[in-house]
Amino acid sequence: MIAKLRIAVIGAGYWGPNLARNFDAGPDWELVAVCDRDRARAQLVADRHGGVRVVTALDDLLTAEDIDAVAIATPAATHHQIACAALAAGKHVMVEKPLADTAERGEDMVRMAAAAGLVLMADHTYCYTPAVLKMRELVREGALGDILFIDSVRVNLGLIQPDVDVFWDLAPHDLSIMDFVLPGGLRPLSVTAHGADPLGAGKSCVGYLVLPLEGGAIAHVHVNWLSPTKIRQMIIGGTRRTLIWDDLNPQQRISVYDRGVDLNLQALHDENRASSTVSYRLGDTWSPALPEREALGAMAAEFAASIREKRAPITDGEAGLRVLAVLEAASRSLASSAAAESVAPWERELIGEAL
Amino acid sequence: MIAKLRIAVIGAGYWGPNLARNFDAGPDWELVAVCDRDRARAQLVADRHGGVRVVTALDDLLTAEDIDAVAIATPAATHHQIACAALAAGKHVMVEKPLADTAERGEDMVRMAAAAGLVLMADHTYCYTPAVLKMRELVREGALGDILFIDSVRVNLGLIQPDVDVFWDLAPHDLSIMDFVLPGGLRPLSVTAHGADPLGAGKSCVGYLVLPLEGGAIAHVHVNWLSPTKIRQMIIGGTRRTLIWDDLNPQQRISVYDRGVDLNLQALHDENRASSTVSYRLGDTWSPALPEREALGAMAAEFAASIREKRAPITDGEAGLRVLAVLEAASRSLASSAAAESVAPWERELIGEAL
Amino acid sequence: MIAKLRIAVIGAGYWGPNLARNFDAGPDWELVAVCDRDRARAQLVADRHGGVRVVTALDDLLTAEDIDAVAIATPAATHHQIACAALAAGKHVMVEKPLADTAERGEDMVRMAAAAGLVLMADHTYCYTPAVLKMRELVREGALGDILFIDSVRVNLGLIQPDVDVFWDLAPHDLSIMDFVLPGGLRPLSVTAHGADPLGAGKSCVGYLVLPLEGGAIAHVHVNWLSPTKIRQMIIGGTRRTLIWDDLNPQQRISVYDRGVDLNLQALHDENRASSTVSYRLGDTWSPALPEREALGAMAAEFAASIREKRAPITDGEAGLRVLAVLEAASRSLASSAAAESVAPWERELIGEAL
Amino acid sequence: MIAKLRIAVIGAGYWGPNLARNFDAGPDWELVAVCDRDRARAQLVADRHGGVRVVTALDDLLTAEDIDAVAIATPAATHHQIACAALAAGKHVMVEKPLADTAERGEDMVRMAAAAGLVLMADHTYCYTPAVLKMRELVREGALGDILFIDSVRVNLGLIQPDVDVFWDLAPHDLSIMDFVLPGGLRPLSVTAHGADPLGAGKSCVGYLVLPLEGGAIAHVHVNWLSPTKIRQMIIGGTRRTLIWDDLNPQQRISVYDRGVDLNLQALHDENRASSTVSYRLGDTWSPALPEREALGAMAAEFAASIREKRAPITDGEAGLRVLAVLEAASRSLASSAAAESVAPWERELIGEAL
Structure with a gap:
């Protein structure tokens, strides 16, 4: 039997208790400490x-020797300082989303972990749900073909937050899932x-994000705090098949449609363009069975596995x-x-290097 | 009994037969002629x-004296010439969407009809469905309060058209409905x-339109030819209530939610902003009964009524x-x-005048 | 090219025109006459x-020599007389449901057609929809395994009929589909x-039919004229898979679930019965693509094919x-x-013989 | 402030812990003891x-003086003995469903509680969900008019239980809800x-219950352990409106349809019966907002209120x-x-007396 890894949870507010419960429950971890300035809460x-x-x-x-890793669930503005201190002390680090309050600080954390040979993991919890894991698998094994578009809708009647707009509140979920799924x-x-x-x-209460991708593809996110009904739907269109994820339909969360449009490029450039340039596939629909598993449990397991196998976790610091x-x-x-903003050069460079 | 108005349908291709059938069926019109260069088709x-x-x-x-009005169902590039000739001959005119192939020519048609005192009507068929008529009624009577956002999704596996992109193919429906519904x-x-x-x-096969409105509101349209499933959904969010139109749910096309977010502006500008700045209403949902009526029949009736009452039809040339x-x-x-394009000044001016 | 068969439609009321249109449209038939006592209607x-x-x-x-077959769409009480006369005149016969007003008369028609070597077909239109044809195919090829139960719900706000109760009005659909699908x-x-x-x-406006089948299986039908919403759903449970047909969901009419309960009979009869007697399969869901085809057209084709191939149609008189x-x-x-009524002996016998 | 009532939970298996948690959490009760033969479990x-x-x-x-009431969550076969002992000791009693293993023993419990002037409550948990409470309110205030039919479907892939059939496993929910809702x-x-x-x-794995009610109405229950999808739906049809409860649609659990059939009885008995005997109402649909509240909490509150107000709880022993x-x-x-079984005379009598 492998010895358990030992972890401390930092931050005993809203999310910390969930982390503590999952690290305590699984076979990989021993929860050894809870850290919070507010002793009663801890x-x-x-x-x-x-x-x-x-x-x-x-x-x-951080000076304790019986701690291998820490899970940080404090406000975003404190992530950089705490994570850097933990890395400096030789601890592996998992950080609640967002990774940091600025990309510059996030970059610093990524570099520092790389230099120290320690794991830095982003807590993109949604990525560890059975549905999103299956989506990643299907996209990566080529079941959808080349990706043509990703359209994500995440709307509900939402608490208007004092500190963040609707983009920072809701879109991290859509973006981290897209990041996870795309090869x-x-x-x-x-x-x-x-x-x-x-x-x-x-601040924005209704938001739309437009993200052109390589090869003419496009990603789009609609986030909204003012919708009376909840919608959680992502369509991933590919050249071979199209997948729809409806997270609010527990009886059929994922549907894979063997339907699409095939373009006859030859015909397209003929003089007489006719409808023959396009043909349709109207095939079957398939909905894979998904196991019942709590996402946070799967995330705790991946954190342990990445440490033991000395590899990046599937939601690593670069993903964050x-x-x-x-x-x-x-x-x-x-x-x-x-305006259309490019993602800053240093970011692209770093991301390029890191992968 | 009122004498019937007499109409000719111009264009016997895809849409013309539908117009002919509806003008012939209703109590207001006598269909007297069908006009097409292709005699067999006519x-x-x-x-x-x-x-x-x-x-x-x-x-x-057009020289025939037993014709009061014409309905034009020819290709868009010919609308301007045919409509102007008909107006010059003293006939009332209904034009299939789009009104013309350019806004400049459309403007010319609007001016000419106004000068001649004749009705120019846009065939925005969707506006005459029971659901959209009810939406207009609810918005205009204030049941939703001030409009905060309109989000429309119209996606399906679509025929990639030789002459138009997905915007010109699908968005006219969403735009004409928004135009019809907004006060x-x-x-x-x-x-x-x-x-x-x-x-x-x-050409574009996936498209997003962003339309900022007065007062901070926003309209958005998602049109898509590559979606394996069909979605026809419009959310109209208001300060009092929010309406969702799901055209593919015949058992409940319209749902009106008495739910929303109320902002306490006083509290918002206080030093200590807290969650008390926002409150929620989680009221009932209501789905109005809708009569069964064919849209084209209602449109034919409105064309006749506007001619008899010497008024603009509810989908007039300006709407088009x-x-x-x-x-x-x-x-x-x-x-x-x-880039964000303004709608050209002359258009805004004209629209201002006309209304 | 095969010569067309020649047909006359008898009865020009509600259903007759649909039959005429479909026989006229397809490649197999020449519509040669329409017969009704009311000349204007015909x-x-x-x-x-x-x-x-x-x-x-x-x-x-019936004395006309240019007629090979007749399609009868007159009131049920007249079916027997008209069909027998047509069979006596050597015409093949298709009869609108129900086959006759009494089973005894229906039996007489079946015997007479058999004796004359002519086709007698029941117009079970629903059976020719792409969904029901697929259901038959799946059940008969064993995709579901042995049938355990069939549960059918057909409810809506219905016209209370002067002459029939809710069983005779709605259940013929469910029963003819079950008959068609079961091996x-x-x-x-x-x-x-x-x-x-x-x-x-x-008369009954709400009805439940309980039909025990061989081997412990059961079929059940719920018909209802008083339901404000329409439900058209049939669940066919099998030992291998279970199929759900939802006729009001055009985007996914048929779903086949690879889920079920497996019984370990060995364990069941052990002294210590535990939960190990039962195991679950929670496999994928699959929804076959269905062609778009009008049911009546497929029915007209089957009528022609059965005559040409001198075989019983897939909805023959015995089915009716x-x-x-x-x-x-x-x-x-x-x-x-x-009371639980047996289906009368002569019927069982006849059915036994006929098949 | 009112002093809290003091309760002990008997049985620390599957359900007992839920009861303990809810009695401990609410304002009405002090949880003072947990009783189970298995000390570790308690x-x-x-x-x-x-x-x-x-x-x-x-x-x-039961000899402890600091206990006002007990909640019994032991196997059904032990309910009678434990409840009678508790009543004899002067404790109010709440019993998990079913009330007892036989109606005769249940009757005994009801009589004994009545004689002792103590509260005997049935733990019909579903009745305390916001949806079912609203259904009771709507039916009892006459919003639906006279009840015409109740159709309940409760199907899923179920564990085949060693001791009970599908009726005893699932139908108690439907029956207790019907009992709660009907005046x-x-x-x-x-x-x-x-x-x-x-x-x-x-044992039965698929079951149908037919329950004719006074005045020609009917109740029907479909329970099924072999369905691959879960359905939880109850339709309550009334002369004025019809209600549908879909417990798996959290966004619209209850829909009230102002639609129905009106019968013109005069016309019905005329010689010339025509369609004029029936008319339809096709009115609006309405879905009431429901509060978020845990059912067990509401049940604990009702148990306390009935004790304090010396009245029968809304799910009393008679209901059980x-x-x-x-x-x-x-x-x-x-x-x-x-066979159609009457509910035994002594039961009808008792129920008559008790109410």
Whole structure:
């Protein structure tokens, strides 16, 4: 039997307890400490897990020798400082999304982890749901052919957040999933963001992101806090098949359509263009069975596996950085009246290097 | 009993027979002639309607004194010439969408009809469906409050057309409906179009239209020829209620949600912004009963009523022109890498005058 | 090229015109006459089909030598007399459902057609829809394994008919489909009908039919005139797979679930029965593509093919008789307070012989 | 402030912990003990609630003076004995469904509680969901008019239980909801059960219950362990409106249709019966907003309120008894080849008295 890895959860607010529960439950990890400046809050979490150690000072935590890794669930503005301290102390690090509050700081974290030979993992939880894992598998094995478009809709009646707009609140999910599913990660040629603030809330409550991809393909995200009904739907169109993910239909979350349009390029460039340039496939629909498994459990397992196998996790720091870079470009686009913003050169370079 | 108005249908191709059938069936009109350069094609249509007159030369048709109005169902490039000739001959005119092939020519038609005191009507057929008529009624009576956003999705596996892109093929429906429903018609502050041609068909097959509206509101259209499933959905979000139109759900096409977000503006500008700035309404949902009525029949009735009452029809030439102007601006936007295009000044002016 | 067969349609009321249109449109048939006592009504139909012959007296029709077959769309009470006369005159016969007004008369028609070597076909139109044809194919090729249960729901806000109850109005569809799909046809061990007349209409408006099948399986039909929403759903459960037909979901009418319960019979009879006696398969779902084809056209083609190939059609007179026998048994059950009625011996015998 | 009532939970298996959690969480109750013969199991539950008292002998529990009420979550065969002992000790009693293993024993419990002036409550949890509470309110205030039919479907891929058939496993939910919703409770004129065991499991896996009601109305239940998809749907048809409850549609669980059939009785008995005997209402659909509230919390509150207000709870012992009586009659019907079984006289009498 392999010895368990030992982890501490930093931050006992909304998300930390979920992390603690999943690290404690799985076979890979021993939860050894919960760290929060607010001792009472940390104690509450620790009590649910057999009274593990409570720590209130980060330094005390990081100097402990019985800790292999930390999971950071504190506000985004603190991620960079805490993650860098942990890496400096030789700990593997998992960070709640977004990776950092700026892409520059995120980049710093990625470089530092690489230099230290430690794992830096982004907590893109959705990627570990059975449906999204299956989507990645299908896209990567070529079941859809070349990707033509990805259209994602994530709308609901949402809490208007004090600190973030609808892009930073909801789009990280869509972007991290696209990044996870696409073979080379999400690398848009540019980012254009259209936002609307029709209530005068001081920030976008309705948003559209346009992300042209290589080869003429396009990705698009619609996020919205003002919709009375909830929609969670992503269409991934490919040359061979098209997949629709409807996360609110538990009886058929994923449908793969063997339908599409085939273009006869020869005919297209003939003088007499006729309908014969295009033909349709109207094949069967298929919905794969999905196992029942909690996403956070699968994520904890991947964190352990990547450490043991000395490899990047499937949602690594670069993945977190790519998502962050798109969000930053979206904010720049919003600030410049929906100009198409390139993802900054250093980001592209780093991403290029890192992979 | 009122005497019937007398109409001729020009163009016996795809749409003309539908027009002929509906004008012949209703109580308002007498179908007196079918006109097409191809006599056999015209004869086929005429035979289905008690052998009405067949005419092959436009001049012969327009000099006839037993014709009060014409319905034009010819290719868009010929609309301007035929409509102007008919107006010059003193006939009321209905034109299949789009009103003309350019906004400039459409403007000319609008001016000419106004000068002659004749009705010029745009055949925005969808506007006469029971669902869209109800949407217009609800929006105009204030049931939704101020409009915050309109999001329309019209996707399916579509025939890639030789002459038009996906915007000109599908978006006229969404735009004419938005124009019909919004109290002052569709008057976006600008038009941005994002298109993708991932198959290399030589034109956009996936398209997104972004239309900022007065007061911070936004309209958005997603049109797509590459989707394996059909979606026809429009969400109209308002300050009081939100309406969802799902045209593929015959058992509940329209749902009106008494749910939304209320913003406490006072609280918003306080120093300590807290969650109390926002409150939710989670009220009932209501789905109005809709009569069963064919749209084209309602359109024929409106054409007759507008002539008799010497008023503009509810889908008048200006409406057709506004839709055309947005489509032209979309094409300009596409040609300039998704720049935000204003709808040209002369159009805004004309529209201002006309209304 | 094969010469066309020549047909006359008898009865120009509600259904006759649909038959005329389909026989006229397909490649197999020449429509030569329309017969109705009401000449004007027959003329109206004839005019739509190039002015085919109009006949008002059945005798005149049946003595004509240019007629190979007749399609009967008159009231049920007249089916027996007309069909027998047509068979006596050497014509092949297709009869609108129900085959006759009593099973005894239906039996007589079946015997007479067999003796004369002529085709007698039941117009079970639903059976010729692409979905039901696919269901038959899947069941018969064993894709579902042995059938465990069939549950059919057909409810809507229905016109309360003056002459028939909800069983005779709606259940013929469900029964003819079950008969078509099941390998040996629908041969229930008994028939129990539960009806309710809560409005005091003098007949059942809500009905349930219970049909135990060989081997412990069961078929069940729920028909209802008082439901505000329309449901058309049939579940066919098998030992290998289960199929759900939802006729109101045009995007996915048929779903085949590779899910089920496997029983470990060994374990079941052990002393310590535990949950290990049962195991689950939770496999994929599959929805076959269905062609777009009008059912009546496919039916006309089958009528012609059965005549040319001198074989029974896939919905032959025996099929019509089996459905009729179940409906009669249902009426007997209703009259005797929901007793389980056997399908009468002569029927079983005849059915046995005939197949 | 009112003093809390003090409760002990008896049985620490599957359901007991849920009861303990809800009694502990609400404002009305103090959880003082958990009782189970298996001390370890009881301790586990007690530990989650601040280490409340663990008791292994029922006598020890019932002699304690700091206990006002007990909640029984033990196997059905033990309900009668435990409940009677608790009532004899002066404790109010809540019993998990079914009330007892036989109606006779259930009757005994009801009589004993009535004699002692103590509350006996049936844990019909579903009745306390917001949707079912709203259904009861709507039916009882007359929004649906007189009830014409109730059709309930509860099917899924189910665990084939060692001890019970599909009726006893699933139908208690449907029956307790019908009992809760109908103004006078569920009092069928007779009970007919049709079961099928197509897998040879030794018990019914597919079942239909037919329950004729007063005034020509009918209730029907379809329960099924062999369906690959889950359906939870109840249609309640009334003379004024019809309600559909779809428990798997969280966005619109309840729909109320202002549609129906009106019968013109005068016309019905005329000589010339025509379609004028029936008219349709095709009005709006309405879906009430439902609060988010856990059912068990509402049930705990009702138990406390009924004790304090010295009244029967809305799911009292009689309600439990009525459900039990129908289930017993269903088993008798199954045993006698689907004969219509009356609910035994003593039951009807008791129910008459008790209410």
